[in-house]
Each structure stands twice: as structure tokens, then as C-alpha cells.
Amino acid sequence: MARNDEDPFHPANVAALIVDGEATVLGCTPGAEALLRRPTRELRGRPLPSLLTEPDDWPAVPGRDEGTFCEGTATLRTGDARHVEVSLSVLTLTEGVGPDSRCLVLAVPRPLMTRWRQNHAFIEELFLQRRVGLAVFDPDLRIVRTNTPLLDYPGVPDDLTGMRLADFLRREDAERVDDHLRGVVRTGEPLIGEEVSARTRTDPRAARTFTVAAFRLQLSDGQIAGVTTLFNDTTEEQRARDRLDLLHRATALVGSSLSVTGTARDLADVLTPGLADVAAVDVAEAVFDHRSPAPDDQGTHLLRRAATTGDLPVRPRSGGLVEIDVDGPHTHGLWPRFDDEAAVEGARSSMSALLCARGLLLGRVTVWRTGDVPFDEKDVEMLDEIASRVGLVLDNARRFGLERRAAVSLQSSLLPPAESETVALRSASVYLPTEVSTGVSGDWFDVIPLSSARVALVVGDVVGHGLHAIATMGRLRTAVRTLADLDLEPDELLTHLDDLVSQLTVESGESPSGIGTGVGHRTGTEAPVPPVPYDSFGATCLYVTYDPVSRLVTAASAGHPPLAILSPDGGARYLEVSPGPPLGVGGLPFEPVETTVDEGSVLALFTDGLVERGDGDVDTGMAALLHGLRTADPFLRPLPEVGRDVVAGLAPTRVPDDITLLLARTRAVPPADTAAWTLEADPEVVADARRMVARRLVDWDLDDLVFTTELVTSELVTNAVRHAGGPIELRLIRAGTLICEVSDPSNTQPRMRRAGSTEEGGRGLYLVAQLAGRWGSRYAREGKTIWAEQPLPPAAR
Numbered sequence: 001m002a003r004n005d006e007d008p009f010h011p012a013n014v015a016a017l018i019v020d021g022e023a024t025v026l027g028c029t030p031g032a033e034a035l036l037r038r039p040t041r042e043l044r045g046r047p048l049p050s051l052l053t054e055p056d057d058w059p060a061v062p063g064r065d066e067g068t069f070c071e072g073t074a075t076l077r078t079g080d081a082r083h084v085e086v087s088l089s090v091l092t093l094t095e096g097v098g099p100d101s102r103c104l105v106l107a108v109p110r111p112l113m114t115r116w117r118q119n120h121a122f123i124e125e126l127f128l129q130r131r132v133g134l135a136v137f138d139p140d141l142r143i144v145r146t147n148t149p150l151l152d153y154p155g156v157p158d159d160l161t162g163m164r165l166a167d168f169l170r171r172e173d174a175e176r177v178d179d180h181l182r183g184v185v186r187t188g189e190p191l192i193g194e195e196v197s198a199r200t201r202t203d204p205r206a207a208r209t210f211t212v213a214a215f216r217l218q219l220s221d222g223q224i225a226g227v228t229t230l231f232n233d234t235t236e237e238q239r240a241r242d243r244l245d246l247l248h249r250a251t252a253l254v255g256s257s258l259s260v261t262g263t264a265r266d267l268a269d270v271l272t273p274g275l276a277d278v279a280a281v282d283v284a285e286a287v288f289d290h291r292s293p294a295p296d297d298q299g300t301h302l303l304r305r306a307a308t309t310g311d312l313p314v315r316p317r318s319g320g321l322v323e324i325d326v327d328g329p330h331t332h333g334l335w336p337r338f339d340d341e342a343a344v345e346g347a348r349s350s351m352s353a354l355l356c357a358r359g360l361l362l363g364r365v366t367v368w369r370t371g372d373v374p375f376d377e378k379d380v381e382m383l384d385e386i387a388s389r390v391g392l393v394l395d396n397a398r399r400f401g402l403e404r405r406a407a408v409s410l411q412s413s414l415l416p417p418a419e420s421e422t423v424a425l426r427s428a429s430v431y432l433p434t435e436v437s438t439g440v441s442g443d444w445f446d447v448i449p450l451s452s453a454r455v456a457l458v459v460g461d462v463v464g465h466g467l468h469a470i471a472t473m474g475r476l477r478t479a480v481r482t483l484a485d486l487d488l489e490p491d492e493l494l495t496h497l498d499d500l501v502s503q504l505t506v507e508s509g510e511s512p513s514g515i516g517t518g519v520g521h522r523t524g525t526e527a528p529v530p531p532v533p534y535d536s537f538g539a540t541c542l543y544v545t546y547d548p549v550s551r552l553v554t555a556a557s558a559g560h561p562p563l564a565i566l567s568p569d570g571g572a573r574y575l576e577v578s579p580g581p582p583l584g585v586g587g588l589p590f591e592p593v594e595t596t597v598d599e600g601s602v603l604a605l606f607t608d609g610l611v612e613r614g615d616g617d618v619d620t621g622m623a624a625l626l627h628g629l630r631t632a633d634p635f636l637r638p639l640p641e642v643g644r645d646v647v648a649g650l651a652p653t654r655v656p657d658d659i660t661l662l663l664a665r666t667r668a669v670p671p672a673d674t675a676a677w678t679l680e681a682d683p684e685v686v687a688d689a690r691r692m693v694a695r696r697l698v699d700w701d702l703d704d705l706v707f708t709t710e711l712v713t714s715e716l717v718t719n720a721v722r723h724a725g726g727p728i729e730l731r732l733i734r735a736g737t738l739i740c741e742v743s744d745p746s747n748t749q750p751r752m753r754r755a756g757s758t759e760e761g762g763r764g765l766y767l768v769a770q771l772a773g774r775w776g777s778r779y780a781r782e783g784k785t786i787w788a789e790q791p792l793p794p795a796a797r
Helices: 030-036 055-060 110-128 171-187 235-254 260-271 377-414 467-484 490-507 618-631 639-650 685-699 703-723 764-771
Strands: 015-020 025-028 062-065 069-077 083-092 102-109 133-137 143-146 191-198 208-218 224-233 278-284 300-310 321-325 349-357 360-369 419-421 425-432 441-449 455-465 539-547 552-558 564-566 572-574 593-596 602-606 659-666 674-679 728-735 737-744 774-779 784-791
Touching: 015 030, 030 083, 030 102, 083 110, 102 110, 171 191, 171 208, 171 224, 208 235, 235 260, 235 377, 260 278, 260 300, 260 360, 260 377, 300 360, 349 377, 360 377, 377 467, 425 441, 425 639, 441 467, 441 659, 455 467, 455 602, 455 659, 467 490, 467 539, 490 539, 490 552, 539 602, 564 618, 572 618, 602 618, 618 639, 639 659, 674 685, 685 703, 685 728, 703 728, 703 737, 703 764, 703 784, 764 774, 764 784
Parallel strands: none
Antiparallel strands: 015 025, 015 102, 062 069, 069 083, 083 102, 133 143, 133 224, 191 208, 208 224, 278 300, 278 360, 300 321, 349 360, 419 425, 425 659, 441 455, 455 539, 539 552, 552 593, 564 572, 564 602, 602 659, 674 728, 728 737, 737 784, 774 784
16 A cells, blocks of 8 residues: 555554553554564564563553543564654553453554644644634635634624635625636646735725735645635735825825915825825915915914815815814814714715914815725824925915016016007017926017117027026116117127127126136125026027018027018918027127018017927927918907917917017008118208208108208218218108118218317207207118108198
8 A cells, every 4th residue: 555644544654453451462454564564473462562662661651541542652663673653542442451351552653643733733723813814715616614814804704614705795806816716726826925905795895905825725636625715914004005105196296286276186186085085175365375374363264175076075165265273173183073064975084184384374184084994093194294295385386476476577577568569560479487396487579669660579588497587588688679779780789699698607607617616705704605507698589670661571590499471472481590509609600681571471489488399399399380370360360369379279288488479560661651862972962962852741741841851861961971972872761750861881980979169060960869859870781871760740640
């Protein structure tokens, strides 16, 4: 018979002997022959003590005597002179004592019996312990045996013998566990540490989490006996992990916004269903206005319900007002279960925490649960931790809103009106400040009237954000207007502006690498001044001039996107400007580009915030802008509406950079409203010029201006003849004002001075200044032009 090393009571492992009252062997089993290495004929009639290694120890062998049964241990000597340790069991078969009595002696190898007893004790203790649930399933997954705390949940019967998991667990939960157990039965592969959530059929809302370990039971003949499963309740550990995960998610989500309403909404969203079934966030009224909140005279704080989430009705709803007393019972911590103030329909547990930061009460967050698992102190601690972090975020949002409002107000005060109108064009602009935490940027635009009815359009973008960028923008805009007053060509103006930005960088004490040079005087007790980033003075700029007489557009760019031109005939294009480097870089010239446009054309200047996409595809953004301008119908609709529609169609939901769009619809001065003459550098032409000017003014019904215009013309032509030489160009323009221009080939700067009482000359420009409303000079690539403007009579305007 084959030996079985697992079962001590297997016939191959048990030596059975029948002995009489004098301990003489009367008979034995084949197992005794195998164990003792002696044949039956040798064992029969032999005294049992003679089989022991020490025969004199026989009286002490039965260690435990229970009357008809006793057991002990002994060392037997086999027929081949070996020693075998065995466990002996003696069972009395007959009544009485004497030679005729009979006993059954069973001998099992002691190591095999010891291991069997250890295994038995292990299994018994395993089923008696209460920390881990233990269940034995048959091959059909019916419960055969369990320990007491298999699933110590409400709704689980005390006796589970013969039941399936689906008899007391929700079907989907039971099927999930059964699928794992079937896999163990089918493959024999043990299941280790599988995490499962289970809910009973009687209380489906109270979920418990446990890990499952299972292994297949197989008999010695290979037959599958079932599967043993261990259930370890990890609900508290899972809740701790969930709390930590909730804290991380709340910190990441809420900390990403600097909007008061957005922060409240994010907080309510992250708390449901992560912590509660219903959540409400109340924020102090003052916080919405970016002010520091404070209680009223009665010590009560007025809050506005900023956000609610959950399937149950929460009163008051969003937007309603809530008054709380910091000493009231519902201000902080767990609330009484049944209370009118704490009541939410269907709620069975509630708690709240204050949103505080830097000594200010900014609001309160309240949560409710409807299931049988109430909030506990750990939940209160978790809500307190989240509330402390959200309080800081709300205060940062409040302070950011206050600073941003100041920055936007400063930005708006430094920009011109959104709409303007001149004889050359009508313009409208749209400006959207960025919504990022670094603050508004340094975008600016301007419409600057120039001499001779011309106008300049400017759009710029200062690198960086915040008050420093706004201050830089204000300085650059002032510089551009100052340089524009000199009537410089666009490329020359940008060159001067570039020099100015370079000087600002040097004055800031910054080297090109952004490392401070330490310029300035400080005492040893002063705190070090934070270095200003080198690129804080960098900027891009597009400068465009438009002449309504010639309909000539001239543009130059310092690293800025080009000008878009839309023609009344439906054409749309970008002016092919060769952009120079951004302002402050220096080293390269700026190249002007000229083009002639039709009357009524629309010019569009913009900053890169309107065309840059998140993936950096500027070409796609510029194509979209051109399409948006064309489809907005800028020729038949008011420009302000066109600008708003274009920006609304292109601007992202969250504006990462300032957006500026300047639109201008061009006008033209009719040829009949201009007159031009070419004169020789001869004193005799002065009289001819006076006659021609007078005749044209009469034709224009401007008789009242004949006398003053003759004097202005006479003085300007005389100066050109005397100091510049010819040829001399004389031009009159009637465009809102009467403009008289005299151009000559000289680059000499005209100067007005006060002549002495005995001097015969030197009074010409002084006389012009007295007669004209405005006068000045501008330089072209060849020569200069001196101009003078006079207001038209009311009837001629």
C-alpha cells in the first residue's frame, strides 16, 4: 500500500496491534509489519514491551489515561535495528482485567502525528480568531464553514452554512467576488490581496471595503474539495486613503483658481460625493467685492451661499444670504442630528467648518450625509484641514481681485477712449485683460492725430505682467505720443523708441543676462531691492500712419504681428511687413512698408494674445482672425460691434494674455478739397502764391480766411526762398481745418525767435504762430514741410 505523508490515520501509516491483558501481541495489521520491519509470525506471541528500545519504560508509556483509552509516546526498535519514535494510543476492547482482556494498540510515526496535530490546532485557532473573516466554500461556491466575523455587517445572517454570497450581499458585489473564486477553483492559482467593496442587501448605502485572499482545496486523490477564502476588513484603511486622496484633490483643484465663485464651486464639487452627499459653501459678502470681511454691530457675519452640490434640496439655494454667529451651535464641527438649522431633507448627519485666513472669517462650508454611516471626528478633522487650505485660497483670491481691479483701473486710465473719430478715419477698440494669476499685461493702443489731416495708429505689447508692465506701458505710450508729435517716419520713430527702452534697461541696473549690476546707493541697513527682470522693459510695437489725401498707409514693426487690411471689394490680407527686433534689443534697423488703400477700407491692429493658440500655432490663429474679420461684415456694421464679435469668437474661455484689437475705417479727402503748386526759389513767386491761395479760398467759400492765409503763405514761401532753395511745394488742404503746407528740399530746422525792435527780419514764424491755431514742421527722406492749421468758419465745417 502506498504511503501517505499527510494523513497520519492512513492505513499505510498506522500500525495496529491486538494485545491481551499481559501485553502479548495476538495479531497485527500490514501497517505494523511495515512500521516495525518485522513479519506477522515474528510479532505474534511477542511481548509488546520487548518492541521498545527500553522495555523497562513500558509502564510509563501511556501518559494520558482516560479509563478505556490512553495515549503516550514511545521509541520502537525495528527488525533492522533502527529506532522509530511513535505516538501510541491504547483502546480497551473488553471489560475486566486479566489474561483474557483485549486491547487495540495504534502506533503512528510521531513526526507525522505532531504535524497533523499542529495543522489541526492551526485550523481550529484560525476559525476561532476574530480579526479576519474565514470561509470554506464547496466547488459550487456554497458556504460550508465560516468563523464568527466573516462579514460582521448589518444584514449578514449568523449562520451562513449552505448559503451563497448573493443571498445576503448586493448581487453585483456578490458576483464580483464569485468571479474571483471561480477563477481560483478553475485554475488553482491563489488569489492574494484583491480589494473588493461590498454592500448588504438590507443596507446598500453602507459599503465596506475588504481584501480577499483565496486558495483551492484539493484532496489527496486530486479531487477538488472547494476553496478557502480570507476576508480582511480594510474599510478604515480605505477611508484613511480616501481622506488623504480627497485632501490632495481638494488642494490641487481649489488651489488652481483665483476666482472667489470658482473656488467655492470647486470646493463643493470635490466634497461630493468624496466626503458627503450634499455640500454648501457660504462666502462673506465682502469677499465678493475684494474687501476685508468683518461682523456687523451684533457680531453676526453675513454670508452669501456661493455654491451647492448634491441631489437633495439645500436651503437657502445658491445666491441666498445666510447669517451666522461665530458662537452659534452650527458654526463648526458636528451638528445635532435633528435641528431646524441643520436640517436638509433626507440628511441624517451634518458638519461644518469655517473658512478663515489671516485672522479673517471668509466663509463656511457645510456638508450632509443621508446614509447610515455618520460623520465622525476624523471626518471633522479632514474638513477642518480642507477648510484651512481653502481659506487661504479664498483670501488670495480676494487680495488678487483687489490688486487686479487696481491694475485694470490703472491700465484703463492709461489707455485712450475705446472709440475715436478724425477726418482721416473712425476707430474702435476692444481690450480684454488677462485672467491669469500674474496680473494684467502691458498691452496698449493709441490713435494719434498728426499734421496735414494724417493719423497714426499704434498697438504695443510689453513683456511681462503686473503693475511693472503697466507702468512700462504708460511710459512707452507717452514716449510714442511725444515722438509722434515730431512727425517722424514710422521706422525712425521706432528707432528712437528702441533707444529709450535700452536706456530704461540700463537705468534699472540690469545686465542683459538679468543679473543686477548694483547701480544705485544704499546703506547697509536697507533691505536689498528685488532685481527687475531684464525682459520687463522689452516690448513689441506696430506703428502705422495713414494719409487721407494720398490714401497711403505706412507701417513699421518692432517684433509685432502685421497689419490686417480689408478692402470694400471683399479683399482681405496682411501687410507684408518685415518686422524688426522687439524694442530694447537694438542692433537691427526697422524697415517701413507702404501701400495704398481704398476709401472705406478697414485696418486691424492687434496683439498676439488674439492669435496665439495653446499649441503655439500662430499661423492658424492669424488665419482665423482674418476669417473672423471678413465674416463680421465690418463695412456695414458699427466697428464696436465688429470688434466685440471678432474677439468673442477668437478669445479662449480663460484669457492667458491680454487681448487688444484696434479697428479703423479709413476716409479720404476728395481731390476737390486739395490744391498744390510747385514754385521756383524766386522772391517774385511770393506774390503769385498769395494770388493762387486767395483764388482757391474764394472757390471754397472761405473768404474770411483769405487775409490770414495770404500772410501765412507769404511768410512760409519767403522763408523757403530765402533759406532753402527750390523747388518749393505749396499745398492747401480742406479737411476739418484749413491746412497750408510749404515743402522745400532743406533739412534746416526752422526756429521761431523774438526779433529786436530794430531788426528787419526774424518775425515770420512768430507771425505764423499767432495767426494759425497750430503749426509745426516734419521731415521726410528728402527735405522738410512746414505746416499751419486754421479752424474753418462754422458754416464751412
